[in-house]
Structures are given as structure tokens and as C-alpha cells.
Amino acid sequence: MAKNEAHASIESYLAAKNLKHSRPRQEIIDTFIKADSHLTAEELYHLVKKKNPKIGFATVYRTLKLMCESGLCKELKFEKSGDCTRYEILKGREHHDHLICTHCGTVVEVFDAELERMQNRLFKLHDFYPQSHRLELYGTCKTCRKRGRGKVSGG
Amino acid sequence: MAKNEAHASIESYLAAKNLKHSRPRQEIIDTFIKADSHLTAEELYHLVKKKNPKIGFATVYRTLKLMCESGLCKELKFEKSGDCTRYEILKGREHHDHLICTHCGTVVEVFDAELERMQNRLFKLHDFYPQSHRLELYGTCKTCRKRGRGKVSGG
DNA sequence: ATGATATTGATTTTGATTATCATTATAATT
DNA sequence: AATTATAATGATAATCAAAATCAATATCAT
Structure with missing residues (x-):
């Protein structure tokens, strides 16, 4: 618990x-x-x-x-x-990253094992000893799009 | 140029x-x-x-x-x-993310196309319209490790 | 209960960034 | 070159979240 x-x-x-x-x-x-x-x-x-x-x-x-x-x-x-x-x-x-709606501020916790592996690959590639990372994805959530906020022009 | x-x-x-x-x-x-x-x-x-x-x-x-x-x-x-x-x-x-040495402050610009694709997958999965992202990898660079900084105990 | 030490709440201070404002610079027009 | 309208400057003060200060209080082992 x-x-x-x-x-x-x-x-x-x-x-x-x-x-x-x-x-x-x-x-x-x-x-x-x-x-x-x-x-x-x-x-x-x-x-x-x-x-x-x-x-x-x-x-x-x-x-x-x-x-x-x-x-x-x-x-x-x-x-x-x-x-x-x-x-x-x-x-x-569990470890997770964040997906943030830039309109309503909603924060969704996300995780992707493969993405974590890619990151470690980058650490290795550049010969860094890994300590932590920060990944934040910013976008518009479904609800805000429905309300006409954060729409792409011409979408 | x-x-x-x-x-x-x-x-x-x-x-x-x-x-x-x-x-x-x-x-x-x-x-x-x-x-x-x-x-x-x-x-x-x-x-x-x-x-x-x-x-x-x-x-x-x-x-x-x-x-x-x-x-x-x-x-x-x-x-x-x-x-x-x-x-x-x-x-x-070109677009890039950042790899930062927490000891000397060195900033390395990194890129991984596959990693970018993974991120877009997460946007889609959670039904967000993508706007931007921020990825930072924190670790110890080779030089600092050689100088005995940022070593893992028992490493 | 006592004493050593940590914690509290009110307040002030810090430090990066912004806003203010009188003075000066820019650039188009005459 | 002088005029004019507007924008930009530099010095300074204001802002704002977060940290530091400090006298008074709470904790806890004895």
C-alpha cells in the first residue's frame, strides 16, 4: 500500500x-x-x-x-x-513521466518501457553514468480540443 | 549557415x-x-x-x-x-534534447529519432494533440568519473 | 520535571526576472 | 538638417516563490 x-x-x-x-x-x-x-x-x-x-x-x-x-x-x-x-x-x-495539457493543466502520468531503454542507450552512447531524467510531453487534451481550445488552424 | x-x-x-x-x-x-x-x-x-x-x-x-x-x-x-x-x-x-553532467555542468545535445517516435506514440495513446516536449538526461560524464566524481559506491 | 535540541510561525531576506519611467535613440517625413 | 512620433534604453524599484532568521515553543530522553 x-x-x-x-x-x-x-x-x-x-x-x-x-x-x-x-x-x-x-x-x-x-x-x-x-x-x-x-x-x-x-x-x-x-x-x-x-x-x-x-x-x-x-x-x-x-x-x-x-x-x-x-x-x-x-x-x-x-x-x-x-x-x-x-x-x-x-x-x-512506479516511475513515470508526465503528459501535460497546456490548456486545462491536467497532468497524466505516462510510462513506456521502450522509451526508458532508448534513454539509457543515449547515456551509453555519450559515455555518461545515468542518474535521472525528466521527460514532459505538452499538448492539448481531448476535452480541451472538443471545447475548441488548442485546435490546429485548418484542422 | x-x-x-x-x-x-x-x-x-x-x-x-x-x-x-x-x-x-x-x-x-x-x-x-x-x-x-x-x-x-x-x-x-x-x-x-x-x-x-x-x-x-x-x-x-x-x-x-x-x-x-x-x-x-x-x-x-x-x-x-x-x-x-x-x-x-x-x-x-536541428531539434535535440539535452544530456547534462550534474558535476561539471557540461551540456551535450543529443537526438534519437526512435525516441521521438515513442513520444508521439504516447501523445496518441492518451489522445493529446502534441505541442512540444522536454527531455533532459542527467548523469556523470566520463571526465568527471575519471576524476573520481560521481562514482557509484562500490563501483 | 529538567535540559538539550529541534521546530514553529511571523517576518524579513534573497535572487532572478519584470515593470516603471524619464531620457535618449531610431527612422520616416518634411 | 530639422521635425515628429514612436520605440528603446539604463537605472531603479517591484514582484514573487522560496529560503533564512529568530525568539518562543514543543519534543523526548533522562
């Missing part, structure tokens, strides 16, 4: 670094895991605020950073959806 | 928008095209400053923006090389 693996990930990180289990930290982590979507810091802040109005913005940022360091989650900086960073849970999920 | 196509691109954009040929603008464009590398605004600023010390930072930013709008160049926002945007010339060059 994703939720347990996610919690285990941050738990062991906190333990290894002698960090404490505070109430706000726990609430932020739980809210983020429960939301299970590509949130911005601000969106997460508002979600957490509903449960605990005393929570500050800084703590949300700090906790997101912590979660990223622990490997629980990851920053997403898409090209065409404002300037702010989104975050997604990694633990308990 | 890349240089001519690049110049033609920005020229026609300026003409179409009734923009003027100023000395600073011309110097910035020329310096950028001549440098022919993945520069930051600051790097370009310092390069231009050598030729014309009166040039201001704002004009460099403005001209870079103009160049991007005209399609002459493009913003690159890599994950692991600071927070600042780099820019690269597009005109007169």
Missing part, C-alpha cells in the same frame, strides 16, 4: 537524522499523502490550514523540502503551468 | 512588429549568436559588457525575451544547475 510505504520512507529519514515528530509536520505529511495529487506549496498550505489553522507557510515549505530529501516526494517544475513548483509522491508508485 | 538563418529570424520578427534596430539590441543578438552556447542572462550580460560597457542588465533580459518570442532562441531550465535560466539558439539547428 502506497500510504504505508510513503510513511515508512519519511519515518526512517526522520529517525536517521534525529529529527522530531511534531504535530504540524505530521499533519502536513499526512495531508499531502492523502491528497495524492500534484500539489503546489500553496495548495497544500490551504489544505492543511483547514485541519490546523495555526500552521504557517514556512513550515509547509520546510516539510516539503524534508519530504523531497527523504525521497518521499519530488519537485515538478513544468514549463507551462505558471512558475510555481508542484510536488508529487514517489514512494509506493 | 546557422548565423544567417538566426539573423533572418530576428530581423523578420522586428520588421513584423515595427520594432527598431538599436545598437544595444544588435550587439546583444550578435554576441549571443556568436557565443553559440547555452548561456545565462548574466553570462551574456558580461560578454556584451566587454564590447559595450554602457549596456544595462534590463536590456539583456528584454532582448533575450524578444529573441525567444521570435523563435530565434529558447529558454532552458535545467533541474540541477542552479536556478537560473539558460538560453540556446534554435534557428539553423
Whole structure:
């Protein structure tokens, strides 16, 4: 179960670094895991605020950073959806890339094993030791096309 | 020749928008095209400053923006090389993706036709109309590995 | 309960990029 | 060459997400 693996990930990180289990930290982590979507810091802040109005913005940022360091989650900086960073849970999920609708902002998680192999081929070809990659596909989703947005002229 | 196509691109954009040929603008464009590398605004600023010390930072930013709008160049926002945007010339060059060494910052331009096809397959599969994509491969280059940087533990 | 240390929330600061604005430059016209 | 309308410049201030600061508070082993 994703939720347990996610919690285990941050738990062991906190333990290894002698960090404490505070109430706000726990609430932020739980809210983020429960939301299970590509949130911005601000969106997460508002979600957490509903449960605990005393929570500050800084703590949300700090906790997101912590979660990223622990490997629980990851920053997403898409090209065409404002300037702010989104975050997604990694633990308990398969590796995937992102397909983003430039009109409505919908994010679809995609995967192609062959595409991964091609990428490794490129690493080898140029004699790089592979660490990570980022692939984002930008386009217009079916719904937005039906609504006449993002159409090709003359299409 | 890349240089001519690049110049033609920005020229026609300026003409179409009734923009003027100023000395600073011309110097910035020329310096950028001549440098022919993945520069930051600051790097370009310092390069231009050598030729014309009166040039201001704002004009460099403005001209870079103009160049991007005209399609002459493009913003690159890599994950692991600071927070600042780099820019690269597009005109007169083939489409390519980027392979980045996370240690020395070297950027290698790569291309794989099959990989492009895979990407289009994903667009189709999810019923998206394709607009663009971004693929970045992060790893350690040969030189950095030889210098003992970016080695796998126990490698 | 105590003490050492980590965490919090409010606030300020940072750093890259944009916007503002008075002055100057451009380019077409007279 | 002077005129004119418009665009561009450079200096500076504003913006905005994210990070740093700091006094007050919470955590947790003892």
C-alpha cells in the first residue's frame, strides 16, 4: 500500500537524522499523502490550514523540502503551468513521466518501457553514468480540443 | 549557415512588429549568436559588457525575451544547475534534447529519432494533440568519473 | 520535571526576472 | 538638417516563490 510505504520512507529519514515528530509536520505529511495529487506549496498550505489553522507557510515549505530529501516526494517544475513548483509522491508508485495539457493543466502520468531503454542507450552512447531524467510531453487534451481550445488552424 | 538563418529570424520578427534596430539590441543578438552556447542572462550580460560597457542588465533580459518570442532562441531550465535560466539558439539547428553532467555542468545535445517516435506514440495513446516536449538526461560524464566524481559506491 | 535540541510561525531576506519611467535613440517625413 | 512620433534604453524599484532568521515553543530522553 502506497500510504504505508510513503510513511515508512519519511519515518526512517526522520529517525536517521534525529529529527522530531511534531504535530504540524505530521499533519502536513499526512495531508499531502492523502491528497495524492500534484500539489503546489500553496495548495497544500490551504489544505492543511483547514485541519490546523495555526500552521504557517514556512513550515509547509520546510516539510516539503524534508519530504523531497527523504525521497518521499519530488519537485515538478513544468514549463507551462505558471512558475510555481508542484510536488508529487514517489514512494509506493512506479516511475513515470508526465503528459501535460497546456490548456486545462491536467497532468497524466505516462510510462513506456521502450522509451526508458532508448534513454539509457543515449547515456551509453555519450559515455555518461545515468542518474535521472525528466521527460514532459505538452499538448492539448481531448476535452480541451472538443471545447475548441488548442485546435490546429485548418484542422 | 546557422548565423544567417538566426539573423533572418530576428530581423523578420522586428520588421513584423515595427520594432527598431538599436545598437544595444544588435550587439546583444550578435554576441549571443556568436557565443553559440547555452548561456545565462548574466553570462551574456558580461560578454556584451566587454564590447559595450554602457549596456544595462534590463536590456539583456528584454532582448533575450524578444529573441525567444521570435523563435530565434529558447529558454532552458535545467533541474540541477542552479536556478537560473539558460538560453540556446534554435534557428539553423536541428531539434535535440539535452544530456547534462550534474558535476561539471557540461551540456551535450543529443537526438534519437526512435525516441521521438515513442513520444508521439504516447501523445496518441492518451489522445493529446502534441505541442512540444522536454527531455533532459542527467548523469556523470566520463571526465568527471575519471576524476573520481560521481562514482557509484562500490563501483 | 529538567535540559538539550529541534521546530514553529511571523517576518524579513534573497535572487532572478519584470515593470516603471524619464531620457535618449531610431527612422520616416518634411 | 530639422521635425515628429514612436520605440528603446539604463537605472531603479517591484514582484514573487522560496529560503533564512529568530525568539518562543514543543519534543523526548533522562
